[in-house]
């Protein structure tokens with residue numbers, strides 16, 4: 001059960017005086033955003049990534065507010081505040097299709113409204129001021145529900161990425177090689193392991209092929 005609690009703390013951090021859960025979550029996301037220095041937007045890697053992102057946006061249709069930030073830091077790609085897609089400049093080293101899949105996955109999180117859904121779960125379990133004794137009491141249940149939702153969101157974002165690959169004329173194999181480039185991982189609190197994600201992708205690919 002410990003990892004659920006760790007998951008809860010990782011997302012919320014330590015609350016300041018008299019804060020609601022939405023403020024705590026927003027502050028925690030802001031800290032993550034500020035943790036990675038932004039890369040030079042004119043650097044070749046940044047331009048390569050932005051070009052792929054623009055290709056994606058042109059095909060995406062009406063968009064909610066979304067921003068791309070290329071950074072030099074640890075995470076390869078993540079979405080913060082539900083609208084800021086943060087990617088490592090090393091994304092430029094991947095093939096166009098791999099990069100497209102990873103960016104489309106993140107855009108999927110934005111377009112499918114995953115962050116507001118996740119915030120809603122936290123609000124339901126922590127409705128008032130964030131006080132440590134109360135949050136400790138609900139952390140296991142909250143952690144379980146948030147983790148299950150996070151896993152579902154990852155698979156939905158993968159399917160979104162797969163659709164984008166197909167629409168832009170790339171092979172679904174690019175999604176598989178993107179996973180291989182990231183390295184095989186087991187389940188975490190926030191992400192299903194690589195094996196589950198590949199199985200889900202295969203099912204999504206079969207469904208999309210069958211629908212044609």
Ligand SMILES: [Zn+2]
Nearest residue numbers: 105109154157
């Ligand atoms: Zn994701």
